[in-house]
Each structure stands twice: as C-alpha cells, then as structure tokens.
Amino acid sequence: MRLSRHLTRSPSPAAQSGMSLLEIIIVIVLIGAVLTLVGSRVLGGADRGKANLAKSQIQTLAGKVENYQLDTGSLPSRLEDLVTQPGNASGWLGPYAKSAELKDPWGHDILYRVPGEAGPFDLSSLGKDGRVGGESYDADIKYE
Numbered sequence: 038m039r040l041s042r043h044l045t046r047s048p049s050p051a052a053q054s055g056m057s058l059l060e061i062i063i064v065i066v067l068i069g070a071v072l073t074l075v076g077s078r079v080l081g082g083a084d085r086g087k088a089n090l091a092k093s094q095i096q097t098l099a100g101k102v103e104n105y106q107l108d109t110g111s112l113p114s115r116l117e118d119l120v121t122q123p124g125n126a127s128g129w130l131g132p133y134a135k136s137a138e139l140k141d142p143w144g145h146d147i148l149y150r151v152p153g154e155a156g157p158f159d160l161s162s163l164g165k166d167g168r169v170g171g172e173s174y175d176a177d178i179k180y181e
C-alpha cells in the first residue's frame with residue numbers, strides 16, 4: 038500500500054482573507070465602550086471617596102473644636118483659632134488642627150458658625166460644587 042503525500046501550498050495572498058474595515062470598526066467601538074464603562078466607574082469612585090472623606094473630616098474637626106472648648110472654656114470664634122492661638126484664649130494647648138484640615142477634599146473652606154442652628158456650632162462642607170444645596174456629590178455635608 039502506497040501512501041501518497043501531497044504538498045499543500047499556502048494560499049496565495051489574494052486568497053487570504055483578513056479583517057474587513059467593518060470588522061475593525063466594530064472592534065474599535067467595542068473597545069471604546071469598555072473603556073468608557075471602566076472610566077466612569079473609576080471616576081465615580083473618586084467622587085464617592087471624597088464625599089466619605091469629607092464626612093469623616095467634618096466629624097474629626099468637630100472633635101477638635103470640642104477639645105478647644107474644653108481647654109479654653111469657650112468655642113473658637115473662627116476655625117483658624119484651632120491652628121494659631123488667638124490673643125484672648127487662656128488655656129490654649131494647641132495647635133488642635135493643621136491649616137490643611139480646614140479645607141474639604143475639593144479644596145473649599147469648611148464653613149463654621151457660632152452659634153449653630155441646632156447646637157453650639159455648625160460645621161459644613163458645600164460638596165463638590167462649592168455651592169449651597171445640591172444633590173449627590175454636590176450636596177452639603179453637615180456636622181450632626
């Protein structure tokens with residue numbers, strides 16, 4: 038029995054088929070869609086993280102205001118009194134805060150008011166947009 042072998046040639050360049058222009062466009066559109074989805078998730082996570090950080094920062098700063106009050110017997114007239122000793126504060130054992138802690142994660146000043154609406158003082162961040170009110174990440178964050 039004789040086995041015959043046939044040598045096969047690779048197809049000629051004209052017979053080889055590659056990706057058509059339409060297939061390339063579809064692949065590029067799919068890659069773009071995936072990148073858009075991933076990008077929105079990553080950037081949205083950054084805003085969520087900053088909002089959570091602002092909430093924590095407001096709570097921490099409220100504790101520092103209360104420590105100032107325990108040491109001096111009165112509330113600070115402004116937040117900067119936590120950083121540098123005011124002339125009229127006897128018993129001041131600060132600094133209670135660093136000047137960078139007086140800004141929210143978006144770089145806006147944290148608002149402080151004495152007396153507060155519902156307590157001895159109010160602390161708030163105006164959120165991502167830096168304006169009163171807002172929704173989602175633009176919403177005000179208040180000490181409660």
